[in-house]
Amino acid sequence: MTNSTSPQISANPPLFAAVPMQSVGPFKLIGDVVVDDLMVPLATYESPLWPSVARGARVAAHAGGIRVTVVDERMTRSILLQAPHAGLATECVRHIQARHADLQAVVAKSSRFAQLLDTHFQVVGNLIYLRLEFSTGDASGHNMVTHAADQLIPWLLAQYPHLQYVSISANYCTDKKVSAVNGILGRGKYVVCEVTLPRKLCQRFLKTTPEAIVDLHIKKDLLGSIVSGGLRSANAHVANMLLGFYLATGQDAANIVEGSQAINHAEVTPQGDLYFSTTLPNLIVGTVGNGKGLDFVRHNLTQLGCDNPDVAPGVNARRLACIAGATAFCGELSLLAAQTNPGELMAAHIKLERAHHA
Structure with a gap:
């Protein structure tokens, strides 16, 4: 019996909206x-x-x-990690930024087109907002950069055991929202x-x-x-x-x-x-x-x-x-x-x- 409150999607093939x-x-x-x-x-x-x-x-x-x-040109995904305190957060993120080649080696396992271009960060309290910027070939790159970030997160947590996962998306990307950061850093x-x-x-x-x-x-x-x-x-x-x-x-x-x-x-x-x-x-x-x-x-x-x-x-x-x-x-x-x-x-x-x- 189907729960009436559970999400439902029609099993029929998708219809297409006609736009002139x-x-x-x-x-x-x-x-x-x-x-x-x-x-x-x-x-x-x-x-x-x-x-x-x-x-x-x-x-x-x-x-x-x-x-x-x-x-x-670049596509971005920001991830959100947490440290015990701001001092350790800052120390970790600066160390992470210095390991560009190591990060790219992990990214390369996720896609043959994704290339890590740069990283930016913001530390808020004990939270790390890490913005990852990629080239993505002919794809717009939403899924490609998310997949790359998904591969990077467990690697980062293994390298820096004091850090904890919070979210795959930290709103510092910024995806489909009005912000200043995209115009300044590019997306x-x-x-x-x-x-x-x-x-x-x-x-x-x-x-x-x-x-x-x-x-x-x-x-x-x-x-x-x-x-x-x-x-x-x-x-x-x-x-x-x-x-x-x-x-x-x-x-x-x-x-x-x-x-x-x-x-x-x-x-x-x-x-x-x-x-x-x-x-x-x-x-x-x-x-x-x-x-x-x-x-x-x-x-x-x-x-x-x-x-x-x-x-x-x-x-x-x-x-x-x-x-x-x-x-x-x-x-x-x-x-x-x-x-x-x-x-x-x-x-x-x-x-x-x-x-x-x-």
Whole structure:
């Protein structure tokens, strides 16, 4: 007899939620990824997102393309250990940090792709918050770093018998939560997207001026984020584009929480043109792993050129991160331009959403 209070999962095959999906573009990328005429799939219920991102991609292509740069990449897992007192905790953790080669030897037994890059720690009372940072090839790496940490913990407890296990995750990772540490130390791919738009292109495609966009950026993205108490975030709606991109490419969509901590920067150049950039320090994406075997995901990864079997581990995932960042960049540029013009934003939603339900 089944206990009615026990967790239950249907024995039937899983069903799939249908989310509308369209490809938008074309995108032109330069820098760490070079590609012309790339169409990017976005799965979203917010239909105005498609033409908005496409507008940003179109004007950037006319300006020579979006320069994409991968500044850094790493996936993290923090573990929580306990010592008898803070002095011993500090002594142990400094000794642990000096044994990088020994730690990596243990990590290597868990995966042929996981490489320990660095460690950071915080001691709170007699607690050790140990942040482990890894490279994970083409995987986003959530499970890979957790498995590596699972191998490290018993080794550490054997090496340092005064320590005790508390948790495999200490919230110093930080996974799917808003924090400062990810932006400072890095989690996922750190991507910068930028373009310089000639004034005439701003006026022709975006129906605005460089000065208007910079002014709005200062008053909305920067000051507005300060007023609201935003944490390492100065953007208009990066989460919108990341969610659509993550759903279309088989990513763990909850990662938009830290992924949306993006920072826009805008200025008028001495020539009177617009420099605009979006910096995304926490893009967590992968081209292998759970969710990537679905037919539509494989089709989309192929369309994006992110399933090339002939490249070194990590190349496909870095390319995917660059495209994800560029997609967010285009949505940011287009929305800010729209919001410099009274009524334009709502008019687009009425035309593309409410008209279908009239």
